Amino acid sequence: MKRHRRKSGQAVIEYAFLLVLLSTVAIAVIIMAGSQLTSLYSDVTYEFTHLTDSSTLAPDGVTAVAPGDTPAASCPAGQTLQLTGHKWKCK
16 A cells, blocks of 8 residues: 555656646746747737728838838838738838
8 A cells, every 4th residue: 555655646746847847848938939929919919909990000100101102111231121910010
């Protein structure tokens, strides 16, 4: 009977160790990708709140651009201006 208890106790410890390991990895991934996840969440939220807008938003985040027009924005070297949903972004 003692032998069976030790093995079941060992299984609980192994499961606890796996739980700690997986939660540590999950927290590390969230910390490393936090800014990207925040940006993605912000973009999705913006798209849902502006589904019926006919205008788009310029890269400055303030100026509205009429349909079919391209904003006069300067992107950093090596990046081009692209329309993503309702926002123009330098990518």
